[in-house]
Every structure is written in C-alpha cells, then in structure tokens.
Amino acid sequence: xxxxxxxxxxxxxxxxxxxxxxxxxxxxxxxxxxxxxxxxxxxxxxxxxxxxxxxxxxxxxxxxxxxxxxxxxxxxxxxxxxxxxxxxxxxxxxxxxxxxxxxxxxxxxxxxxxxxxxxxxxxxxxxxxxxxxxxxxxxxxxxxxxxxxxxxxxxxxxxxxxxxxxxxxxxxxxxxxxxxxxxxxxxxxxxxxxxxxxxxxxxxxxxxxxxxxxxxxx
Numbered sequence: 001x002x003x004x005x006x007x008x009x010x011x012x013x014x015x016x017x018x019x020x021x022x023x024x025x026x027x028x029x030x031x032x033x034x035x036x037x038x039x040x041x042x043x044x045x046x047x048x049x050x051x052x053x054x055x056x057x058x059x060x061x062x063x064x065x066x067x068x069x070x071x072x073x074x075x076x077x078x079x080x081x082x083x084x085x086x087x088x089x090x091x092x093x094x095x096x097x098x099x100x101x102x103x104x105x106x107x108x109x110x111x112x113x114x115x116x117x118x119x120x121x122x123x124x125x126x127x128x129x130x131x132x133x134x135x136x137x138x139x140x141x142x143x144x145x146x147x148x149x150x151x152x153x154x155x156x157x158x159x160x161x162x163x164x165x166x167x168x169x170x171x172x173x174x175x176x177x178x179x180x181x182x183x184x185x186x187x188x189x190x191x192x193x194x195x196x197x198x199x200x201x202x203x204x205x206x207x208x209x210x211x212x213x214x215x216x217x218x
Contacts, residue, residue, distance in 0.1 A: 012150075045131075048125075052125075053124075064102055064111065105188065145173050146173050147173060152201070
C-alpha cells in the first residue's frame with residue numbers, strides 16, 4: 001500500500017517479515033536457492049498445487065507442528081541452515097510428536113478453528129504467495145524502493161526462519177524506521193510475547209502525528 005497508494009497511508013508496521021524493496025531484476029527461485037539454500041522452503045511452497053494437496057491431506061498434523069513456541073520446535077526435523085523443510089516433509093508420515101501433540105501456546109478450540117478453516121479453504125491459496133514472484137516483480141517495476149512513512153519493525157530474537165538479521169538493510173529504504181527485537185520469542189511472537197508487542201506498538205502509535213480531520217487514510 002505504501003508503494004501503490006502512499007497518500008492513503010499514515011504509517012506502516014511489520015512483525016517478523018522484513019521489507020524487501022522492488023527488485024531490479026528477477027532471479028529464478030532455483031538460482032536463489034542455489035545461492036542461498038536457506039530459502040529452499042520457498043521452492044517447496046511455490047509448488048502450490050502439489051504442496052497444497054500434501055497439506056490438505058491432514059491439516060491438523062501440519063498446523064499442530066507449526067503453531068508452537070520456538071522452544072518446542074523439533075531438533076530432529078529443523079535446522080538453521082534449511083528451516084521448515086523437515087517439518088513440511090514430515091507432515092505425511094513422521095512419527096515426531098510435534099505432529100500430534102498440541103502446543104500449549106494455543107487452546108484446542110483455537111487449533112481446531114484453524115483446522116476447520118483450512119479444510120474449507122485448502123492450502124493452495126496460501127502457498128500461492130510463494131508462486132507469484134514473477135507477477136509481483138512485474139507489478140513493482142518502476143516503483144520507488146524508499147518508503148518515507150513512519151515505520152515500525154518488530155523482530156523475534158528466536159525466529160529461526162525470519163531471523164532478525166534479514167532486516168539489517170531495512171533502514172536504507174525506510175529512513176523513518178524504528179526497530180525492536182523481542183527476546184524469548186519465535187515466529188509466533190504475537191502469541192508468545194503479546195504484552196511486549198502491544199506495548200511497543202502502543203508506544204510507537206502514540207508518537208505518530210494525528211491526521212488532519214479533512215483527510216481519510218488507511
């Protein structure tokens with residue numbers, strides 16, 4: 001929204017996912033993974049139809065495995081060099097307890113809600129996020145890489161996928177950026193450290209100049 005309709009935005013914030021400016025050239029995902037094996041999970045998810053069908057076979061096993069605290073991640077399935085791959089590949093047949101034992105991070109009712117929603121909507125549409133790189137690249141051509149709005153980025157110190165260091169160059173493109181790293185939290189920092197995140201968000205919002213009464217923005 002900041003790139004497409006900057007006049008409609010007062011300020012912008014993100015949690016865990018760092019801002020990536022419009023690319024000057026499109027690298028095939030195979031080339032990206034060859035250079036940085038860390039992103040191999042994106043190639044698997046970009047195969048949206050097949051990966052979607054695999055996850056649709058048992059949504060509960062997948063969601064049970066991924067919705068958990070950073071301290072509960074399976075050491076036999078996950079590693080820092082190629083995150084998520086082991087968990088994705090284990091959905092169909094792994095005997096690791098993360099696929100059957102719900103994390104205390106969310107209730108049975110909450111987990112079942114997500115399971116029911118994905119049984120209805122299926123996983124392919126979610127995986128399509130990783131399959132639209134070429135479309136996104138074409139859409140963003142000619143756009144500025146800089147976002148001048150007040151910006152907030154909250155990273156999770158123990159996120160083994162979207163590591164805080166992936167955001168180290170954000171300040172080059174967001175001159176009005178405020179950054180915080182929340183300790184003792186992984187990818188689901190909004191659950192693990194909700195009070196800390198809400199505190200940071202409120203403090204930041206309190207510093208944002210109020211819009212004029214005659215202008216309506218998102």
